[in-house]
Amino acid sequence: MIESVELVLKSSQEKAVELLSKLVSFPVLGGESNILIAEWIESYLKEHGVEFTNVPNEEGNKRSIHCRIGPAVDGGIILSGHQDVVPVEGQTWTTDPFVLIDKNDGKLYARGSCDMKGFLACCLAALPEMLKADLKKPIYFAFSYDEEIGCLAAPELAEHIKSTYTEKPKYAIIGEPSMMQPVVGQKGIVVYKTHVNGSAGHSSRIRTEVSAINEAARLILWLENKMNQLVADGRTDERFIPPHTSIHCGIFEKSGIAPNIVSDKASFNWDCRVIPMDKSTEILAQFEAHCRELEKCNQSKFPDFKIVTELDHSDVPPLDTPEHLSIVPLIRELTGVDELTTVSYAAEAGQFSNAGFETVICGPGDIAQAHRADEFIEKDQLDQGVEFMFRLINKFS
Numbered sequence: 001m002i003e004s005v006e007l008v009l010k011s012s013q014e015k016a017v018e019l020l021s022k023l024v025s026f027p028v029l030g031g032e033s034n035i036l037i038a039e040w041i042e043s044y045l046k047e048h049g050v051e052f053t054n055v056p057n058e059e060g061n062k063r064s065i066h067c068r069i070g071p072a073v074d075g076g077i078i079l080s081g082h083q084d085v086v087p088v089e090g091q092t093w094t095t096d097p098f099v100l101i102d103k104n105d106g107k108l109y110a111r112g113s114c115d116m117k118g119f120l121a122c123c124l125a126a127l128p129e130m131l132k133a134d135l136k137k138p139i140y141f142a143f144s145y146d147e148e149i150g151c152l153a154a155p156e157l158a159e160h161i162k163s164t165y166t167e168k169p170k171y172a173i174i175g176e177p178s179m180m181q182p183v184v185g186q187k188g189i190v191v192y193k194t195h196v197n198g199s200a201g202h203s204s205r206i207r208t209e210v211s212a213i214n215e216a217a218r219l220i221l222w223l224e225n226k227m228n229q230l231v232a233d234g235r236t237d238e239r240f241i242p243p244h245t246s247i248h249c250g251i252f253e254k255s256g257i258a259p260n261i262v263s264d265k266a267s268f269n270w271d272c273r274v275i276p277m278d279k280s281t282e283i284l285a286q287f288e289a290h291c292r293e294l295e296k297c298n299q300s301k302f303p304d305f306k307i308v309t310e311l312d313h314s315d316v317p318p319l320d321t322p323e324h325l326s327i328v329p330l331i332r333e334l335t336g337v338d339e340l341t342t343v344s345y346a347a348e349a350g351q352f353s354n355a356g357f358e359t360v361i362c363g364p365g366d367i368a369q370a371h372r373a374d375e376f377i378e379k380d381q382l383d384q385g386v387e388f389m390f391r392l393i394n395k396f397s
């Protein structure tokens, strides 16, 4: 008996809810071991007879997973998602964050329901259909860890995929919540921490000592001026809000011990969210050059005056997928949406793109629900995610 397509779709959509409720029950926070959820995903793949490959970290307490469904031929598509979620501490949840709750309001509540275990559930729910179909081009799953603390695992995962398979996958879809809209651009992000070492002394001696607080304040203003200068130089990209690279100091560490003592220590953290045309490394190089100048000026007063900048959050590259690439008509066809959008949040998309895959972000759920208390995904979005997988299977068969 041939089941009707609608019935198969409906049962896969129900399966996605069931799988999502399992996936959210693993409270794997970014930075923590993901072994339990990885093992569960692997056992699901095994049950379906799918061979997979692990990409473990050095300590062996975390691993990415990738696998191929379909023939070993060029031109396949990678479906990529992360297994970790952000913490719930300090948030006021009205339900258990690690239990999928259906309140019968069309929404499914749990940490990670939206970002982004919903997408993983859609991939896994459609797996039996992918296996049944006579795929002409392969579909790959690529599930990373530690995305939420700086997209740490994706570069190695993407490289591992390239070296594992003899054929060349062509496309990558990063299933971050985008309400199933095609996203072709993403800002990059990097966070630095800068430490200023000045001299301590009586505050009346301000002309003799070097205040770390004053010098740090000047550096923060230099960064703001740098941002404004980029705009004045015409380095803007109207697809983003704001339409330029933003540079911002978010933490100024408590410095100084008394109003009448010149402070010898000051530290601050600053982030730099680059539009695709700018490079965070160039901005850092200019900042460092300015710091060396400042050191020279102040070392005549205080020889140990020093400014040290360290990486506080890995450098996540931006995404800029041009419209002429063939992934653009493909994603338009699969989503039925013509309009291409951009996002300002960080994701693994730029990393997959840099690895040589034509990449877009497209996944179920709204980013507005991500990282919040009572995170949810609309059931309709999850349904659309599964439908998307079915259209992909059709397209590739």
Ligand SMILES: [Zn+2]
Binding pocket: 082, 115, 116, 147, 176, 177
């Ligand atoms: Zn995410």
